[in-house]
Amino acid sequence: MASAATAMSSASRTLLLFSPFKTSLSFRKIPKLPSSINTACFCCCSYSTQLQSQFQTSRRRDVVEILQQRGLLESITSSTIHDAVSSGPVKVYCGFDPTAESLHLGNLLGLIVLSWFQRCGHHAVALIGGATARIGDPSGKSLERPELDIDTLRKNSDGIRDTIYKILLSNSENFSILNNYDWWKEVRLLDFLRNVGRYARVGTMMAKESVKKRLESEQGMSYTEFTYQLLQGYDFLRLFEKEGVSVQIGGNDQWGNITAGTELIRKILQVEGAFGLTFPLLLKSDGTKFGKSEEGAVWLSPSMLSPYKFYQYFFSVPDADVVRFLKILTFLELEEIGELEREMGRPGYVPNSVQRRLAEEVTRFVHGEEGLSEAVKATQALRPGAEAKLDWQTIEGIAEDVPSCSLAYNEVLNLSLVDLSVSAGLLESKSAARRLLKQGGLYLNNSRVDGENKRIEAEDIVDGKVILLSAGKKNKLCCDEGTEIQLCCKEGTDISDPFSRHPINQSSSFHHHHPPQSSSIRVLL
Incomplete structure (x- = not known):
């Protein structure tokens, strides 16, 4: 009996390391689905040792408060998230469905928020939706997404993975990249419906904003799309139990999908400690969506949009938006951003100087120093009257x-x-x-x-x-x-x-x- 108690105490300490719950844990496990999963995972640190040490030596900054100060916080599922991120390192994830060959500017906020968690000593997990992309997220969409074949999804997943790896690795080693296809390919429909689906209430699912809007439209919503929130919810449940991920982030259109996950965790595992956090969509001061040029999407992959054109795009930001975008899209201290704002109102201010700083910071984050150097060099070469040597x-x-x-x-x-x-x-x-x-x-x-x-x-x-x-x-x-x-x-x-x-x-x-x-x-x- 004593040995059993010792084993349970040891298990509690192990689980608490990955998921620092505030209430006593129930050891009721998620209903077992097939476990022969060979997960393709890029992991750049040992979470249980290196991250704990880094958190203890880094400044204890409440990352949620930082996001709020910079205009990057829309909603949270519980105010206790402040205590969770301040008391120790957590794992946080954001999902990216591979519906195109590259991520675009609309995905950039997710990477920036993940990077803020990294910079505050936490572990970032980027989840590529190799499985959920075959269904298509209805959030914010008026029509059902066209179906993508498996070869296209695989190609898109590889491209997105490479972009995420380059961006997150350049800022911290505390990250992993997972693909939900690695577990969904093993899940059987009847097992899922019996062991997970019975915890989902249809009334609650119908009340989600993404569902209500589609049901009110002429096109309606297919059953396939209707189940998307449950699939994303299961992803959170699986990551929570298997990977120790306790926070999910996403745009404000993901609120329904995120809360579907926190509800499943609470009902199936009967524990608290799972949190959701959303950030606002990237809009210009006139209310229009920021992230598309007149040529189309602003891609993050250099193979689809050169660092030069990416850099130039941020020169087009109007004065009315540039300070807000510096807060949202860069990691400059707020004091420095305030000084740049004051500089804009001083006599002799050179137009677009602050836009240039914005372009430099965002291009460096996405394309690295090499990409920024390429963009600046091309800009100088193409400026009439410039003294830069042409080659x-x-x-x-x-x-x-x-x-x-x-x-x-x-x-x-x-x-x-x-x-x-x-x-x-x-x-x-x-x-x-x-x-x-x-x-x-x-x-x-x-x-x-x-x-x-x-x-x-x-x-x-x-x-x-x-x-x-x-x-x-x-x-x-x-x-x-x-x-x-x-x-x-x-x-x-x-x-x-x-x-x-x-x-x-x-x-x-x-x-x-x-x-x-x-x-x-x-x-x-």
Whole structure:
């Protein structure tokens, strides 16, 4: 009998280490589902030793209070979460369904909140919804999501995992990446309905806001979507018991799904200590959603959106939003953000200086120092009048970020700058080109051209490959010797000027493609 008591006491200490409940624990386990699960997990620390030590040596900051001060807190399921995160390290998770090849700006807040938990000594868990993405979360959606095949989901999951790994690892080693497909593939329907489904009340499920909105719409809601909240709830239950995760975070549209999990934990395990926390959606001051450019989603993967364009996107943030976004999207101290805000109202303030700081901080968080360096270098290279030395690699690196056309190399060499500006579509007419030349608004390789008779010479081609031509501070042209030369220009806005706040829309820009020739020039517009 004594040995049994000792064993139970030991088990209690072990479980309390992973889930620091405030009430005595019931040892009623979650109904057993098949346990032959080979979980693909990226884990970068030993939670029970290293994280405890780190928490003791780090500043004891209430991460929930920090989130509230910065405008990153919408709702919590219980006020006792403050005590939980202040008394010791916890595990917190956020889910990401792989419905696209990359995460987008709308997912960024989840990563930022996870990173705040990391920085305060807690362990972050990113859960990729390889299983739940096959169902589709109805939250915030007016139509059912299209079904994705398993190969697409696997490819998307790999891409999202790599992005999360890069971002979270650069800020702390206290994180894990899991995929819920690793346990859902073993779950049998009848076992799930009998052992989990019987604890879910239909009335409660119907009362969820995401369900009510869809039921009131013409399209209605399928049973498949209706069960999504129960699937996400089981994820929390499983992570709570098996991984010691006690906090789930998500956008405010996830409140119903999160509380489904806390309810299952309370009913099935008969314990307290599971918490939910939501953050607000990212909106601009005019109430519209922040996170899409006129070209579409702002992706976090550099393969889908270059660090240069990502960096430029944050230059478009209006003054009315930039301070709030510094609080939400960066880790700068509030005192420093306050000083930046005061700087905006002082005489001599350089427009977009604070936007530049925002762009630097967010780009560094998402793309690292290397990505930030690439973005800044490209920005400087494409700014007319800049003294930065041009090189072929820098200009070629942003070639896909601007429209382009190709011209034969022998057509460009010795061609007058006036004729080239027109034939490439940079300017509408020769008279417009001459007028701009007289006004000092035509630049060749970022140097102002004064004379009308300027012709393109071999030495104008940087590294023997590239020419950069700018009309005022708006249009860009690049030439590339070798197989082709590129000309780039932009109508109406300056995507290269760090002090321009215009959006990076290129949908109206001139875009030609001539057949490549053995010795041709590619022109980026």
